Amino acid sequence: xxxxxxxxxxxxxxxxxxxxxxxxxxxxxxxxxxxxxxxxxxxxxxxxxxxxxxxxxxxxxxxxxxxxxxxxxxxxxxxxxxxxxxxxxxxxxxxxxxxxxxxxxxxxxxxxxxxxxxxxxxxxxxxxxxxxxxxxxxxxxxxxxxxxxxxxxxxxxxxxxxxxxxxxxxxxxxxxxxxxxxxxxxxxxxxxxxxxxxxxxxxxxxxxxxxxxxxxxxxxxxxxxxxxxxxxxxxxxxxxxxxxxxxxxxxxxxxxxxxxxxxxxxxxxxxxxxxxxxxxxxxxxxxxxxxxxxxxxxxxxxxxxxxxxxxxxxxxxxxxxxxxxxxxxxxxxxxxxxxxxxxxxxxxxxxxxxxxxxxxxxxxxxxxxxxxxxxxxxxxxxxxxxxxxxxxxxxxxxxxxxxxxxxxxxxxxxxxxxxxxxxxxxxxxxxxxxxxxxxxxxxxxxxxxxxxxxxxx
Amino acid sequence: xxxxxxxxxxxxxxxxxxxxxxxxxxxxxxxxxxxxxxxxxxxxxxxxxxxxxxxxxxxxxxxxxxxxxxxxxxxxxxxxxxxxxxxxxxxxxxxxxxxxxxxxxxxxxxxxxxxxxxxxxxxxxxxxxxxxxxxxxxxxxxxxxxxxxxxxxxxxxxxxxxxxxxxxxxxxxxxxxxxxxxxxxxxxxxxxxxxxxxxxxxxxxxxxxxxxxxxxxxxxxxxxxxxxxxxxxxxxxxxxxxxxxxxxxxxxxxxxxxxxxxxxxxxxxxxxxxxxxxxxxxxxxxxxxxxxxxxxxxxxxxxxxxxxxxxxxxxxxxxxxxxxxxxxxxxxxxxxxxxxxxxxxxxxxxxxxxxxxxxxxxxxxxxxxxxxxxxxxxxxxxxxxxxxxxxxxxxxxxxxxxxxxxxxxxxxxxxxxxxxxxxxxxxxxxxxxxxxxxxxxxxxxxxxxxxxxxxxxxxxxxxxx
Numbered sequence: 001x002x003x004x005x006x007x008x009x010x011x012x013x014x015x016x017x018x019x020x021x022x023x024x025x026x027x028x029x030x031x032x033x034x035x036x037x038x039x040x041x042x043x044x045x046x047x048x049x050x051x052x053x054x055x056x057x058x059x060x061x062x063x064x065x066x067x068x069x070x071x072x073x074x075x076x077x078x079x080x081x082x083x084x085x086x087x088x089x090x091x092x093x094x095x096x097x098x099x100x101x102x103x104x105x106x107x108x109x110x111x112x113x114x115x116x117x118x119x120x121x122x123x124x125x126x127x128x129x130x131x132x133x134x135x136x137x138x139x140x141x142x143x144x145x146x147x148x149x150x151x152x153x154x155x156x157x158x159x160x161x162x163x164x165x166x167x168x169x170x171x172x173x174x175x176x177x178x179x180x181x182x183x184x185x186x187x188x189x190x191x192x193x194x195x196x197x198x199x200x201x202x203x204x205x206x207x208x209x210x211x212x213x214x215x216x217x218x219x220x221x222x223x224x225x226x227x228x229x230x231x232x233x234x235x236x237x238x239x240x241x242x243x244x245x246x247x248x249x250x251x252x253x254x255x256x257x258x259x260x261x262x263x264x265x266x267x268x269x270x271x272x273x274x275x276x277x278x279x280x281x282x283x284x285x286x287x288x289x290x291x292x293x294x295x296x297x298x299x300x301x302x303x304x305x306x307x308x309x310x311x312x313x314x315x316x317x318x319x320x321x322x323x324x325x326x327x328x329x330x331x332x333x334x335x336x337x338x339x340x341x342x343x344x345x346x347x348x349x350x351x352x353x354x355x356x357x358x359x360x361x362x363x364x365x366x367x368x369x370x371x372x373x374x375x376x377x378x379x380x381x382x383x384x385x386x387x388x389x390x391x392x393x394x395x396x397x398x399x400x401x402x403x404x405x406x407x408x409x410x411x412x413x414x415x416x417x418x419x420x421x422x423x424x425x426x427x428x429x430x431x432x433x434x435x436x437x438x439x440x441x442x443x444x445x446x447x448x449x450x451x452x453x454x455x456x457x
Numbered sequence: 458x459x460x461x462x463x464x465x466x467x468x469x470x471x472x473x474x475x476x477x478x479x480x481x482x483x484x485x486x487x488x489x490x491x492x493x494x495x496x497x498x499x500x501x502x503x504x505x506x507x508x509x510x511x512x513x514x515x516x517x518x519x520x521x522x523x524x525x526x527x528x529x530x531x532x533x534x535x536x537x538x539x540x541x542x543x544x545x546x547x548x549x550x551x552x553x554x555x556x557x558x559x560x561x562x563x564x565x566x567x568x569x570x571x572x573x574x575x576x577x578x579x580x581x582x583x584x585x586x587x588x589x590x591x592x593x594x595x596x597x598x599x600x601x602x603x604x605x606x607x608x609x610x611x612x613x614x615x616x617x618x619x620x621x622x623x624x625x626x627x628x629x630x631x632x633x634x635x636x637x638x639x640x641x642x643x644x645x646x647x648x649x650x651x652x653x654x655x656x657x658x659x660x661x662x663x664x665x666x667x668x669x670x671x672x673x674x675x676x677x678x679x680x681x682x683x684x685x686x687x688x689x690x691x692x693x694x695x696x697x698x699x700x701x702x703x704x705x706x707x708x709x710x711x712x713x714x715x716x717x718x719x720x721x722x723x724x725x726x727x728x729x730x731x732x733x734x735x736x737x738x739x740x741x742x743x744x745x746x747x748x749x750x751x752x753x754x755x756x757x758x759x760x761x762x763x764x765x766x767x768x769x770x771x772x773x774x775x776x777x778x779x780x781x782x783x784x785x786x787x788x789x790x791x792x793x794x795x796x797x798x799x800x801x802x803x804x805x806x807x808x809x810x811x812x813x814x815x816x817x818x819x820x821x822x823x824x825x826x827x828x829x830x831x832x833x834x835x836x837x838x839x840x841x842x843x844x845x846x847x848x849x850x851x852x853x854x855x856x857x858x859x860x861x862x863x864x865x866x867x868x869x870x871x872x873x874x875x876x877x878x879x880x881x882x883x884x885x886x887x888x889x890x891x892x893x894x895x896x897x898x899x900x901x902x903x904x905x906x907x908x909x910x911x912x913x914x915x916x917x918x919x920x921x922x
C-alpha cells in the first residue's frame with residue numbers, strides 16, 4: 001500500500017473515528033443465524049470474503065456461500081497503545097493497513113495475494129507472506145477469534161491481550177482450518193509499532209543462477225542477524241535477494257553492509273528501495289512474471305505496485321505450490337527446483353526453508369460446471385496436473401542426486417485445495433466441530449498431491 | 458497396579474507408601490495438597506509408553522509431572538497415578554545447521570541452552586524457574602519468561618512433538634522440517650496442561666545468541682510513571698528483548714537477600730529493560746529508551762553492558778520469588794494479563810485491594826506484555842491469613858478480567874484458576890474447549906479435573922444435544 005494513499009484515507013477516517021472505537025453489539029448474529037438456517041435445512045455452506053481466494057485444483061464441493069464481509073467488516077475496538085485491534089473478519093487487509101498506519105502502526109505481514117482479501121480468509125488459510133516483520137507467521141499474530149462453529153454455536157476464543165494461556169487453544173485450532181470448522185466473524189490481532197526505519201532492500205546477482213545459488217545460499221543459511229530474507233527468481237532475469245531491514249539508522253546501515261557480503265561475489269550493490277510499502281517507479285519491472293490478466297489485482301485502486309506488492313502478486317493461469325525441506329538441504333533443493341522447473345518463478349524463504357513455486361500456463365482445458373461463480377476459473381486441467389506430477393517426481397530425483405538428505409513436503413498454496421482430514425485426530429476434530437459435515441465440506445485434493453509428503457529416495 | 462507398573466519400570470521407580478509420596482503432594486502453588494495413589498517414574502520412552510498403555514487398559518486416570526515447579530496446581534494428583542517424567546532427560550539431537558534440538562520431556566530448560574551455547578545458539582523461552590523446570594512442563598503450560606517479549610513464548614519455539622495419547626497411541630504433531638498438514642493440533646497441544654497426553658519427544662527451535670546485549674535499569678519515584686514509560690518504549694517501535702517492572706516491595710525483598718542486585722531501595726518502581734542484536738544500533742536504542750524513561754519521570758537510568766553487571770541485575774529479577782520466600786513460609790505467585798495501557802490503573806487497584814485485605818502484594822512482572830505477577834508472602838498454615846490472601850487474589854483476578862485482560866499469561870489454569878473460567882469465557886466457548894479435549898482424551902483420564910470445569914462440558918454433563 002502506498003503512503004500517499006494511506007495518508008489520504010487516514011485523514012478521511014480520523015473525522016469519523018476516534019482512537020478507541022467500539023460498537024457492533026451481537027456482531028455474530030447475522031452469520032450465526034445464516035449458519036443455523038443452513039444446518040436446519042441440511043444445506044452445506046462455506047464462508048466467503050472478497051472472493052479473491054486462490055482456488056484451483058477442483059473438484060469443488062457444492063456449498064452455498066455465506067458472505068462475511070457484508071455483516072462483519074468494521075473496527076470493533078482499537079486502542080493503539082495496546083498494539084491490539086479487534087475487527088470484523090470481513091475487513092480487508094488494505095483497510096486494516098490504512099487504519100493502523102494512521103497511528104504509526106502496522107500488521108506485521110502482508111500475505112501473498114490481494115490487499116482486498118479479507119482478514120477472515122487470511123487467518124482461515126493461515127496465509128503465508130513474504131518478508132514479514134521479524135519473519136512472523138499468521139499464527140503468531142492472532143490473539144482472539146469470534147467464530148460461528150459448524151454446529152451453529154458462537155464461540156469467543158482467546159482474548160485481546162498479547163499473552164494468554166487461559167483454557168485450551170481454540171484460536172490455534174481455527175487459524176488455518178480453511179473454514180472447515182466454522183466461520184470466523186471477528187478477530188483480535190497483534191499489531192506492531194513501525195520501527196524508525198523499515199526498508200526493503202534488493203541485491204541483484206549478475207552470475208548465472210546456478211552459480212549465484214552456490215555462491216550465496218550457504219552464507220544465507222548460516223547468517224545470524226535478524227534479517228527476513230527472500231531469494232527470488234524469474235525466468236530470464238538474474239537471481240535476486242530481497243531483505244527487510246528494520247531498526248534505527250545505525251542498525252540499518254550495518255545490516256545493509258552485511259547483506260552485500262551475503263550475496264557473494266559478482267553481486268551488484270545493495271539497492272535501498274525505500275520504505276517497505278513505498279511504490280517503486282512505474283518503469284521498474286515486476287519481479288514475478290505476469291502472464292495474462294491478474295487474478296488478484298483486478299479492480300485494485302493501486303496503479304503502481306510497490307516492490308513488495310509485486311512479490312505478493314500471483315499471476316492467473318499458474319499453479320502455485322509451496323515446497324519445504326530442511327534448511328540444510330537448501331542448496332541441492334533450490335538447485336533442483338531451478339533445474340526441474342526452468343519456466344517457473346519461485347521465491348525461497350530463507351528462515352522457513354520454504355519455496356513458493358509459480359508454474360505458469362496451467363490453462364484449464366475445461367472448467368467443471370459446478371465451480372462456484374465467485375471462484376476464479378483457472379483450475380489446472382488433468383493433463384496439466386499429470387505433467388506437474390511428473391515434474392515433481394523429477395524434482396525429488398534431482399534433489400537427491402545433488403545430495404539432499406531430507407524429504408520435501410509439497411502443498412498447494414493457500415486455498416488451492418483444502419487437505420482432506422488424513423489423520424484420525426483431524427477427523428475427530430471435524431466431527432466435533434462440524435457434526436453434520438455441512439461446513440465447507442472437504443474438497444478432494446488434486447491427484448498429484450494426494451500424498452503431498454514424499455520422501456526423497 | 459503397583460505390581461504391574463513395577464514390572465515395567467522396576468520396583469524402585471514405583472512409589473506407593475505415604476512417606477514416599479509426600480514429596481509429590483504439592484507443586485509451586487502454596488496451600489494446595491493432594492496425594493497421588495501411586496507415583497511411577499519411567500526411565501525410557503519405551504517404559505513410558507508401556508506405563509500409559511497399562512493405565513489405558515485399566516481405565517486409570519493419571520497426571521504427568523515434570524519438575525513440579527508449576528504455579529497453578531496443574532501437577533497435583535488427587536488419588537490418581539502420577540507419572541514423573543524427570544528421568545527422561547536425554548537431549549536426543551542438536552542440529553546446529555537447521556537450528557533444532559530434539560529432546561525428551563524431562564530435559565531442564567537451562568541445560569538445553571547451556572549445551573547449545575557452543576554452537577552460538579540457545580533455547581529462548583526463559584521462565585524464572587528455568588534452572589530446574591523441564592521442557593515437557595514448559596510445553597504443557599506454554600511457559601513464558603522475561604525474554605518472550607521479543608522472542609515469543611514456548612508455542613513459538615516448538616516445531617514438532619511426538620505425543621503419547623491417553624489411549625496409549627503415538628501421534629506426531631507438527632513437522633520440524635516440512636509443512637504440517639491439516640489442523641494446527643501442535644498449536645492446541647502446547648499449553649494443554651497435560652490434559653491432551655504426554656509429549657515423549659519435543660523438537661524445538663534454537664535461536665542464535667545476539668552479538669551484543671545492553672541492560673538498562675531505570676528508577677522511578679512513581680509506579681504510574683514507570684508504567685507510562687513502558688508504553689512509550691513499546692510505541693517507539695523498538696522491541697526490547699525484555700521489559701520488566703519491579704515495585705518497591707519486591708526491591709526491598711531482593712536487596713535484603715543474597716540476590717541483592719544493587720537496586721535503589723527507595724525507588725517506587727524500577728524497570729529492567731534489555732535490548733539485544735547486532736552491536737551496531739544498540740547505543741541508539743538505549744538512548745531512545747533512556748529518553749522515554751526520563752521523559753516519564755525516571756530519577757536515573759543506568760546502563761550495564763558488561764556481562765557480570767547484567768547478570769547481577771538479572772539475578773535479582775529472576776530470584777525475586779526466592780527472595781520473597783524469605784519473608785514468610787508461603788508465597789503465592791499470581792499471573793494475569795491486562796492491556797498495556799491499563800497497567801497504571803490496575804496496579805493502583807491491586808495496591809488498594811492489598812490494603813483492604815491487609816496483605817502485602819509485591820509486583821514483579823513482564824511489563825512489556827502487560828503480564829502481571831502480583832505476589833503475596835504469607836503463612837498458609839494460618840487459616841485466617843489464608844482466607845484473606847485468597848479473597849485478595851479473587852479481587853485481583855476480577856480486576857484484571859474487568860480491565861479486558863485474562864487470568865493467566867504463562868502459568869496455566871490448573872486447579873487454582875478453574876473457578877475463574879466461567880467469568881472469562883461463556884458456556885458455548887467452554888464447551889468447545891471440552892470438545893477439543895475430547896479429540897485427544899475422550900475418556901478424560903489425563904490430568905482430570907483441571908483447566909475447564911466439568912460442569913461446562915455438555916457431553917460429559919450428560920446433556921443430549
